[in-house]
Amino acid sequence: MTDVLDQLQQLRDTERRVAMATLVAARGGSPRPLGAKLFVGAGGRLVGSVSIGGCVDARVIEHGERILGVAGGRCERVTVTVDDQEALELGLNCGAEFDLFIESLSLADDDPTMQLLRSAASAAAGGHAAYVVTQMSPASTARRVVMSEGRAIASSSAHTIPVDAVAPELQDLEKSAMRATPSGDVFIDRLAPPDTLVIVGASDVAAALSRFGHQLGMRVVVIDGRERYATRERFSQADEVRVGMPSELVRPYLVAGASIVLVAHEYKYELPILRDALRSPARFVGMLAGRKRADGIRTLLREDGLSEEQLARLHAPIGLDIGGREPEEIALSIAAQLIAVREGKAIGRRS
Amino acid sequence: MTTPYGATVLEHFRRPRNQRSLERPTASHEGYNPLCGDRVRLEVAIDDGVIQSAGFTANACAICTASASLLTERVSGSTVDVALAIRDDEAVEALNAELPPARLACALLPLRALREALGKARTPA
Numbered sequence: 001m002t003d004v005l006d007q008l009q010q011l012r013d014t015e016r017r018v019a020m021a022t023l024v025a026a027r028g029g030s031p032r033p034l035g036a037k038l039f040v041g042a043g044g045r046l047v048g049s050v051s052i053g054g055c056v057d058a059r060v061i062e063h064g065e066r067i068l069g070v071a072g073g074r075c076e077r078v079t080v081t082v083d084d085q086e087a088l089e090l091g092l093n094c095g096a097e098f099d100l101f102i103e104s105l106s107l108a109d110d111d112p113t114m115q116l117l118r119s120a121a122s123a124a125a126g127g128h129a130a131y132v133v134t135q136m137s138p139a140s141t142a143r144r145v146v147m148s149e150g151r152a153i154a155s156s157s158a159h160t161i162p163v164d165a166v167a168p169e170l171q172d173l174e175k176s177a178m179r180a181t182p183s184g185d186v187f188i189d190r191l192a193p194p195d196t197l198v199i200v201g202a203s204d205v206a207a208a209l210s211r212f213g214h215q216l217g218m219r220v221v222v223i224d225g226r227e228r229y230a231t232r233e234r235f236s237q238a239d240e241v242r243v244g245m246p247s248e249l250v251r252p253y254l255v256a257g258a259s260i261v262l263v264a265h266e267y268k269y270e271l272p273i274l275r276d277a278l279r280s281p282a283r284f285v286g287m288l289a290g291r292k293r294a295d296g297i298r299t300l301l302r303e304d305g306l307s308e309e310q311l312a313r314l315h316a317p318i319g320l321d322i323g324g325r326e327p328e329e330i331a332l333s334i335a336a337q338l339i340a341v342r343e344g345k346a347i348g349r350r351s
Numbered sequence: 352m353t354t355p356y357g358a359t360v361l362e363h364f365r366r367p368r369n370q371r372s373l374e375r376p377t378a379s380h381e382g383y384n385p386l387c388g389d390r391v392r393l394e395v396a397i398d399d400g401v402i403q404s405a406g407f408t409a410n411a412c413a414i415c416t417a418s419a420s421l422l423t424e425r426v427s428g429s430t431v432d433v434a435l436a437i438r439d440d441e442a443v444e445a446l447n448a449e450l451p452p453a454r455l456a457c458a459l460l461p462l463r464a465l466r467e468a469l470g471k472a473r474t475p476a
Contacts, residue, residue: 224388225390225410246382266388268388268416269410
C-alpha cells in the first residue's frame, strides 16, 4: 500500500471514480503480498494488480465494474477461485483462492476515503508505520480507522469499528493481515515507512543502484566526500545527495531496517564507516570489493576490535552472483541481494 | 597491512594519535582534496596563545591520516605562533617516507587545515 496515493494520482487525470480492490486473504499461495491493490477506473483504466498474472485480475476487474455500477456506493468482500477448466485439464491450475475487498471511491480531494488514505501515507512518510484497519462487512462505504504510534489518527465516519481487539498487536505486526474480532473480520493494511538505502561513493554503480532503489520504493541517500561526483545531476532520483565527511554523514542512518552499501572502493571511507556500521542494527551492510580486498578490510577491522560475529555481517563481495560486470548489472545484483536479505533468503553471493 | 611509505606512516595510520573531536574547540577547519576525496578536520583548543589540545577527524588515506596524527602530536602544548611557523617540508619530513610528488597534497592537507583553524582562532567571526 506504500504507493497507493501514487497509483490514485495516476488515475486522477482521466477518472473521477474507481473501484479499489485490496487482496485481503489468499489460500493456496499468492505471489503478491496481502494489501496488494488493483484500481479499476469507471472510464476503463487499470492501475496495479493483485496477482502476478492476469487470471485473477481479470475476474477482479469484473467485480470492480459491477461495484462501480451500484448507486450510492458499495464495498464488499468477494472470493475469486482460480478454476480455469482448460488449465485444470492441462494440469496447469494453481488451485489458489483469493479474497478481495472491493469498494467504490471518488477521486475528489474531499472524499473521506482519500483523506484517510492520505493521513496514513503521511504518517508512513514521516517514519512511523500506519495501520489502516477496515471492517470487512458489506456496506455503502467502508468503515475504517487509521492507527499510528498507538492511537487513531483518522476514521471514516461516526461508525466505530473494533480496533481495541487488534490495537495491542499493531506495534509488532510486520505485514498486512486479516484478523477475526467479536464484531467480525477486520483487515489491517500496514503502511511501512520506506526502507532507507544509503549508498556511499557516487560512482556509476551508485547511480544505477540509486535508480533501482527508487523504483523499489526505497528512500535513497547518496553520500560522498567528493562534490564533483555526488551531484544532483548524476543522482536525480535520489531523495538526498550529501557531501562531507562520509563516516559522519552515514551515522544518522545506522538504524534497524536501513541498508548501507559501500561502492566507493576507497578504504579511507570504508574503514571508518564499517567500524560503526557493523556495530549498528542496520539490516544490511555491504561493500563492493573482490574477495582478496574484502579479506584485507576484514583483517584491519579485526585489528580494530570488531568481533567475528560483527565481521560476518559484512556482505563483501557484495551482490548476487549473476555474472554481470557493467555498472547497471552490478547494481542489479546488489538490489537483488537487498531484497533477498530483507526476505531472509540465503542465495549465492558474488565471487 | 604493508605500505611503501615506511613504518612511521603505517604506525600513525593504524594507531593515530589525537583522532577525536574536542569537547570545546576554539576553532576548527575541514580540509578537503577535491580530486581524491581526502577529508580531515583539525580542531584546536587554545588558551592564552597556547594550543592546549589538538584533535582530528579523518576520512583520508594513510599518508594524510598519519600526517594529521604527527601534526597534532607536535602542536599540542606549543604556542600558536610556533604552530603557524611549521613549514611544508617539515610536515613531509615528519612522515619519514619517500613520497611521490602526487602524494604531497595528502601529506600537507592537515597542515593547511591547521593553519586555517589557527587563522580563525585569531580572527573570531
